Amino acid sequence: MTTTAQDNSPKKRQRIINCVTQLPYKIQLGESNDDWKISATTGNSALYSSLEYLQFDSTEYEQHVVGWTGEITRTERNLFTREAKEKPQDLDDDPLYLTKEQINGLTTTLQDHMKSDKEAKTDTTQTAPVTNNVHPVWLLRKNQSRWRNYAEKVIWPTFHYILNPSNEGEQEKNWWYDYVKFNEAYAQKIGEVYRKGDIIWIHDYYLLLLPQLLRMKFNDESIIIGYFHHAPWPSNEYFRCLPRRKQILDGLVGANRICFQNESFSRHFVSSCKRLLDATAKKSKNSSNSDQYQVSVYGGDVLVDSLPIGVNTTQILKDAFTKDIDSKVLSIKQAYQNKKIIIGRDRLDSVRGVVQKLRAFETFLAMYPEWRDQVVLIQVSSPTANRNSPQTIRLEQQVNELVNSINSEYGNLNFSPVQHYYMRIPKDVYLSLLRVADLCLITSVRDGMNTTALEYVTVKSHMSNFLCYGNPLILSEFSGSSNVLKDAIVVNPWDSVAVAKSINMALKLDKEEKSNLESKLWKEVPTIQDWTNKFLSSLKEQASSDDDMERKMTPALNRPVLLENYKQAKRRLFLFDYDGTLTPIVKDPAAAIPSARLYTILQKLCADPHNQIWIISGRDQKFLNKWLGGKLPQLGLSAEHGCFMKDVSCQDWVNLTEKVDMSWQVRVNEVMEEFTTRTPGSFIERKKVALTWHYRRTVPELGEFHAKELKEKLLSFTDDFDLEVMDGKANIEVRPRFVNKGEIVKRLVWHQHGKPQDMLKGISEKLPKDEMPDFVLCLGDDFTDEDMFRQLNTIETCWKEKYPDQKNQWGNYGFYPVTVGSASKKTVAKAHLTDPQQVLETLGLLVGDVSLFQSAGTVDLDSRGHVKNSESSLKSKLASKAYVMKRSASYTGAKV
Numbered sequence: 001m002t003t004t005a006q007d008n009s010p011k012k013r014q015r016i017i018n019c020v021t022q023l024p025y026k027i028q029l030g031e032s033n034d035d036w037k038i039s040a041t042t043g044n045s046a047l048y049s050s051l052e053y054l055q056f057d058s059t060e061y062e063q064h065v066v067g068w069t070g071e072i073t074r075t076e077r078n079l080f081t082r083e084a085k086e087k088p089q090d091l092d093d094d095p096l097y098l099t100k101e102q103i104n105g106l107t108t109t110l111q112d113h114m115k116s117d118k119e120a121k122t123d124t125t126q127t128a129p130v131t132n133n134v135h136p137v138w139l140l141r142k143n144q145s146r147w148r149n150y151a152e153k154v155i156w157p158t159f160h161y162i163l164n165p166s167n168e169g170e171q172e173k174n175w176w177y178d179y180v181k182f183n184e185a186y187a188q189k190i191g192e193v194y195r196k197g198d199i200i201w202i203h204d205y206y207l208l209l210l211p212q213l214l215r216m217k218f219n220d221e222s223i224i225i226g227y228f229h230h231a232p233w234p235s236n237e238y239f240r241c242l243p244r245r246k247q248i249l250d251g252l253v254g255a256n257r258i259c260f261q262n263e264s265f266s267r268h269f270v271s272s273c274k275r276l277l278d279a280t281a282k283k284s285k286n287s288s289n290s291d292q293y294q295v296s297v298y299g300g301d302v303l304v305d306s307l308p309i310g311v312n313t314t315q316i317l318k319d320a321f322t323k324d325i326d327s328k329v330l331s332i333k334q335a336y337q338n339k340k341i342i343i344g345r346d347r348l349d350s351v352r353g354v355v356q357k358l359r360a361f362e363t364f365l366a367m368y369p370e371w372r373d374q375v376v377l378i379q380v381s382s383p384t385a386n387r388n389s390p391q392t393i394r395l396e397q398q399v400n401e402l403v404n405s406i407n408s409e410y411g412n413l414n415f416s417p418v419q420h421y422y423m424r425i426p427k428d429v430y431l432s433l434l435r436v437a438d439l440c441l442i443t444s445v446r447d448g449m450n451t452t453a454l455e456y457v458t459v460k461s462h463m464s465n466f467l468c469y470g471n472p473l474i475l476s477e478f479s480g481s482s483n484v485l486k487d488a489i490v491v492n493p494w495d496s497v498a499v500a501k502s503i504n505m506a507l508k509l510d511k512e513e514k515s516n517l518e519s520k521l522w523k524e525v526p527t528i529q530d531w532t533n534k535f536l537s538s539l540k541e542q543a544s545s546d547d548d549m550e551r552k553m554t555p556a557l558n559r560p561v562l563l564e565n566y567k568q569a570k571r572r573l574f575l576f577d578y579d580g581t582l583t584p585i586v587k588d589p590a591a592a593i594p595s596a597r598l599y600t601i602l603q604k605l606c607a608d609p610h611n612q613i614w615i616i617s618g619r620d621q622k623f624l625n626k627w628l629g630g631k632l633p634q635l636g637l638s639a640e641h642g643c644f645m646k647d648v649s650c651q652d653w654v655n656l657t658e659k660v661d662m663s664w665q666v667r668v669n670e671v672m673e674e675f676t677t678r679t680p681g682s683f684i685e686r687k688k689v690a691l692t693w694h695y696r697r698t699v700p701e702l703g704e705f706h707a708k709e710l711k712e713k714l715l716s717f718t719d720d721f722d723l724e725v726m727d728g729k730a731n732i733e734v735r736p737r738f739v740n741k742g743e744i745v746k747r748l749v750w751h752q753h754g755k756p757q758d759m760l761k762g763i764s765e766k767l768p769k770d771e772m773p774d775f776v777l778c779l780g781d782d783f784t785d786e787d788m789f790r791q792l793n794t795i796e797t798c799w800k801e802k803y804p805d806q807k808n809q810w811g812n813y814g815f816y817p818v819t820v821g822s823a824s825k826k827t828v829a830k831a832h833l834t835d836p837q838q839v840l841e842t843l844g845l846l847v848g849d850v851s852l853f854q855s856a857g858t859v860d861l862d863s864r865g866h867v868k869n870s871e872s873s874l875k876s877k878l879a880s881k882a883y884v885m886k887r888s889a890s891y892t893g894a895k896v
């Protein structure tokens with residue numbers, strides 16, 4: 001018998017990089033610039049308690065938290081009272097220029113803060129986790145709330161089914177650029193923290209681009225990224241209204257797992273991916289018998305599923321049953337003696353349903369006069385960050401009017417049936433309300449997960465405790481929580497009569513009925529510990545099973561790196577497919593003509609003597625001459641998938657199939673004609689060599705069915721003629737096998753850059769590297785373009801052997817094989833772009849027509865959100881110096 005040596009080494013913890021929109025602290029800077037004030041923030045209680053759990057209780061994980069500091073405000077002393085008060089933010093003369101030392105100082109203060117939190121809360125017998133694990137994201141620009149605009153003013157409303165009127169493009173564009181930078185700042189920070197093997201966990205809709213950014217940044221197939229979406233995900237009919245819908249989906253599908261609060265949100269997300277990204281999805285059940293999807297996109301698979309968030313039930317119960325709260329409960333009870341108490345606590349925004357709640361309560365008092373004077377509704381509405389927005393002001397008015405009208409109709413001098421508090425209340429008051437309530441009323445018209453519902457049920461689970469009874473919960477069917485709390489009294493908040501009836505029914509339940517209901521509900525409350533562990537363990541499991549999977553996602557093209565490489569290269573070669581790459585696919589091939597924007601960009605690219613641009617297409621010479629060569633003679637052209645070539649700045653075409661027997665065309669044409677007769681809407685495109693049968697305009701099912709049949713029929717005799725039958729985009733094409741786009745690419749790369757082509761001469765692989773291109777951008781959408789990508793990969797492998805020391809500063813040879821469009825097809829390309837529009841944006845970036853922040857890439861930003869070493873960054877540095885001088889002069893009274 002063999003004995004194994006006991007392993008006494010400390011168990012290595014799995015590192016988690018947890019990315020949240022904002023660190024769980026409010027940060028204020030005192031007058032001295034080193035005087036930091038840090039206090040806990042309110043809101044996001046469930047997520048923050050998950051962070052806390054990972055920080056303080058678990059020994060299995062080593063957590064690192066990456067998050068924005070939030071708006072850093074200054075405090076100043078009141079001259080009369082000497083008390084510190086908060087200065088209004090965004091003062092023009094106070095742009096928060098912090099030195100490196102100050103930034104380091106705050107980071108240490110934050111670490112210490114977490115450490116002291118930990119010491120205060122942890123069981124001291126547990127081994128302490130590492131504490132230098134808070135990694136603030138700095139974005140100190142004036143008007144710091146700019147980083148929230150796109151998420152809060154565009155994404156949030158759409159995700160809650162609110163469509164804003166389309167705003168002027170300029171404003172939306174600026175918000176979007178800030179959103180991109182916000183995500184890029186996270187990618188940069190994670191770059192400083194990440195170690196191979198770490199799990200990255202990203203939370204919520206401020207960071208939708210981050211998964212793809214990380215995939216680009218690390219270019220590491222084994223990186224594990226999980227994303228949890230806390231908000232609702234709307235139906236595709238709403239989601240597709242977002243102008244940046246594709247960029248958003250593209251950003252998100254960089255994750256290995258995307259998880260939602262419930263099944264309907266995950267179903268909506270999958271349908272958006274199918275409709276907008278052309279993804280395919282396989283549905284199955286997970287171990288908890290809920291729906292999960294394997295979404296195939298950009299050559300890889302993403303797991304999409306749901307896992308409702310929970311609350312820290314142990315902590316809530318500990319906090320809710322203290323002597324102090326007992327006495328608060330007692331005084332509320334005394335204030336409303338002999339009355340039933342209904343409570344509500346919501347943020348006052350348009351989706352929490354406060355108006356619907358008040359209307360239902362009004363209906364209830366009208367329908368059931370016996371309850372008048374017997375019931376009070378204590379409604380606490382907390383103000384939102386957008387308190388001054390016209391929508392919120394309108395909502396406030398509406399709520400006030402309703403409260404007044406109910407109180408004047410059903411109240412008297414001694415009693416008002418609605419007690420409305422428009423304020424944030426402290427936790428102890430909130431817990432007292434939960435305890436004292438005879439009924440909790442939640443009428444949100446849309447939310448991801450309503451944690452008040454979970455907290456209420458948790459508190460009510462201690463029925464036998466002092467002044468707390470297992471009382472019922474009325475819950476909106478539009479709240480994410482209704483999928484979890486299945487035994488709540490579920491209502492449609494838009495139906496005031498039905499809600500009124502439910503209130504009556506709930507208030508009339510006897511003790512036994514209530515306790516039965518409550519014990520069922522209590523079993524349904526997920527705990528935050530469970531949620532955290534389940535999410536992380538299934539991500540770990542997925543990562544280990546993914547190891548053997550072949551299907552790895554192709555990352556998005558890292559455009560800032562492309563731009564840098566472009567700028568430094570001297571011999572640049574562009575290899576562009578046409579349909580589906582430079583121009584979107586349309587129903588009629590004749591209508592797919594270049595846009596004015598494409599011409600402008602191609603012109604600018606051609607004007608640079610370092611550039612050679614080739615269009616390598618399946619189209620025939622006539623089409624390419626008419627729409628491209630005729631207008632831009634500097635373009636090199638290759639027609640019919642490599643059958644013909646026209647060199648740059650040249651008129652003449654060379655036929656590479658001259659010596660090929662074309663007798664097959666008759667036979668192929670006959671078969672295609674037979675299928676055209678049988679398939680209404682289909683037609684044959686006859687080119688000089690290739691023949692294409694199109695079925696885009698047929699009834700889709702019939703077209704696809706006949707295309708399959710046609711392909712089989714053609715394949716039965718193509719070997720005799722050495723032909724290739726290709727499955728294109730709603731077409732079947734036939735051409736000689738020996739020509740393909742890859743052969744053209746081979747000829748163009750193994751060539752002295754800038755010298756005329758001799759098409760009849762063979763390809764020489766003996767050229768010195770510094771005569772061949774040092775930058776090759778190859779773009780294509782279809783499976784025939786894979787030949788080009790494959791060829792580039794082959795050449796790269798060959799160069800690695802031949803010229804190991806001649807790589808560029810990025811460690812490669814400047815080859816960018818990029819697939820366009822996100823169809824789930826497998827690809828050998830190294831990167832992807834979403835569609836022809838993004839192709840134009842990318843090319844526009846190279847010729848200086850488009851901002852770097854149009855779509856995301858990996859950019860290094862300074863602590864203010866400027867691109868490092870850019871003009872604006874240097875300007876900001878100078879301004880900071882001047883500011884520091886001005887400030888110190890104002891202290892000493894000196895003149896500057």
Ligand SMILES: O=P(O)(O)OC[C@H]1O[C@H](O[C@H]2O[C@H](CO)[C@@H](O)[C@H](O)[C@H]2O)[C@H](O)[C@@H](O)[C@@H]1O
Pocket residue numbers: 577578579580581584585586587588589590592616617618619620685692694695696728729730731733782784
């Ligand atoms: O190699 P490409 O430049 O991408 O050309 C491939 C084929 O594109 C054209 O057909 C495709 O685009 C049409 C216009 O959008 C669309 O209507 C059709 O359904 C697609 O299959 C072209 O007509 C073919 O000759 C090209 O071979």
Ligand SMILES: [Mg+2]
Pocket residue numbers: 577578579580581780781782
């Ligand atoms: Mg194409």
